[in-house]
Amino acid sequence: MTATVAQQKYEIKDINLAPGGRQRIEWAGREMPVLRQIRDRFAQEKPFEGLRLVACCHVTTETAHLAIALKAGGADAVLIASNPLSTQDDVAASLVADHGIPVYAIKGEDAETYNRHVQIALDHRPNIIIDDGSDVVATLIQERQDQLADIIGTTEETTTGIVRLRAMFKDGVLTFPAMNVNDADTKHFFDNRYGTGQSTLDGIIRATNLLLAGKTVVVAGYGWCGKGTALRARGLGANVIVTEIDPVRSIEAVMDGFRVMPMTEAAAHGDLFITVTGNKHVIRREHFENMKDGAIVCNSGHFDIEIDLKSLESMATEVKEVRNFTQQYCLSNGKSVIVLGEGRLINLAAAEGHPSAVMDMSFANQALACEYLVKNKATLEPGLHSIPTEVDQEIARLKLVAMGINIDTLTDEQVEYMNSWTSGT
Numbered sequence: 001m002t003a004t005v006a007q008q009k010y011e012i013k014d015i016n017l018a019p020g021g022r023q024r025i026e027w028a029g030r031e032m033p034v035l036r037q038i039r040d041r042f043a044q045e046k047p048f049e050g051l052r053l054v055a056c057c058h059v060t061t062e063t064a065h066l067a068i069a070l071k072a073g074g075a076d077a078v079l080i081a082s083n084p085l086s087t088q089d090d091v092a093a094s095l096v097a098d099h100g101i102p103v104y105a106i107k108g109e110d111a112e113t114y115n116r117h118v119q120i121a122l123d124h125r126p127n128i129i130i131d132d133g134s135d136v137v138a139t140l141i142q143e144r145q146d147q148l149a150d151i152i153g154t155t156e157e158t159t160t161g162i163v164r165l166r167a168m169f170k171d172g173v174l175t176f177p178a179m180n181v182n183d184a185d186t187k188h189f190f191d192n193r194y195g196t197g198q199s200t201l202d203g204i205i206r207a208t209n210l211l212l213a214g215k216t217v218v219v220a221g222y223g224w225c226g227k228g229t230a231l232r233a234r235g236l237g238a239n240v241i242v243t244e245i246d247p248v249r250s251i252e253a254v255m256d257g258f259r260v261m262p263m264t265e266a267a268a269h270g271d272l273f274i275t276v277t278g279n280k281h282v283i284r285r286e287h288f289e290n291m292k293d294g295a296i297v298c299n300s301g302h303f304d305i306e307i308d309l310k311s312l313e314s315m316a317t318e319v320k321e322v323r324n325f326t327q328q329y330c331l332s333n334g335k336s337v338i339v340l341g342e343g344r345l346i347n348l349a350a351a352e353g354h355p356s357a358v359m360d361m362s363f364a365n366q367a368l369a370c371e372y373l374v375k376n377k378a379t380l381e382p383g384l385h386s387i388p389t390e391v392d393q394e395i396a397r398l399k400l401v402a403m404g405i406n407i408d409t410l411t412d413e414q415v416e417y418m419n420s421w422t423s424g425t
Helices: 015-029 033-045 061-072 089-099 111-123 135-143 145-150 159-170 185-208 224-235 247-255 285-290 309-315 356-375 389-403 412-418
Strands: 002-005 008-011 052-057 076-081 128-131 153-156 177-180 216-220 239-243 272-275 295-299 316-323 326-331 336-340 383-386
Touching (some): 015 089, 033 061, 033 356, 052 111, 061 076, 111 135, 128 135, 128 356, 135 145, 135 153, 135 159, 153 159, 153 356, 159 177, 159 383, 177 356, 185 224, 185 272, 185 295, 185 336, 185 389, 216 224, 224 239, 309 316, 309 326, 309 336, 356 389
Parallel strands (some): 052 128, 128 153, 153 177, 177 383, 216 239, 272 295
Antiparallel strands (some): 002 008, 316 326, 326 336
16 A cells, blocks of 8 residues: 555555554564664664665564664665565554654565665665665666765675675776675674574475475575575484585585585485575576476575576476465476475565574664764775674674673783784794
């Protein structure tokens, strides 16, 4: 529904879903103490006063807390979905009704609606962009050159988006700073590994009710998301195969106890296939042809291009919905392939995304990256910038405090030793 509440425009499924969304947002907040502390400071200091901000994110209970923190900091913020299937409609409704944040996001929106929402976001003429996957930034550069002068910078927390930003900078079109939130230690070590690992399997189980014990699970990609997914699948009793293109990661997977082989070989063994590479057509026609009857295929990378669905559709004699978020492709060879969540992020299509405890650190990084852009706008050069080490360390310290965990500190003697070259054996 497109409507206006107190002169506020938005486009969501149903504003009447707000009470349920409010309750779930409050529940998520119990596990997000670091972002809560940042929000409280932002409310006092107002680092974004007078600035327009667009956030293109998965509209979840955790994202709600990021949006609320940014508004508390003075930002004139608009929120849109970064994926057509990742919006939680009750959360979108609560953000509009309870917090006055314009939201343009509907679970299941088609590509035309998604692209229109990107244009609406750019109509806000943002100074700062939080962009999962860099669709907003790419559209800005390709279609809204006149708005480039308004941009202070962007933040990006997906591997896919970082790849795109690097390509933009290489081509000379990224003319403003971009904060690489994805590679912050307190992001990828935890969000990518533990968040993706747990939420991916959660989505698969909700969609299929599959028993993983004894199944052969093929994980495509052994970055931090792949590591977490493989680890959690093994923890549930699966036999895990890893496919990779990187020799170092391949050795790591072997030494972590997994079988490693090309996808062409793994295709004949797998009962369940999970792509987490950030690349295109990792599973394609020749792999579908070699799969077992009833093999299940899903993706936990940002975009749905990791699985070559167009080729699969051309091979199919029939496509039918057999469960929610579960489509069966009946092939001419008599076998079938099951695709989950239309090849989109299965952890958000069929489940709720990452647990709030891990998103607490990821969104703390996003909030502080926005603040860093504002504070350093006079000196930051165009291109990708890492989260400063001291910010990473502070987020980790706050998380430990919230968890009630104490750690050691260096003695004066140890500090002296680590800063000296004269002491040896």
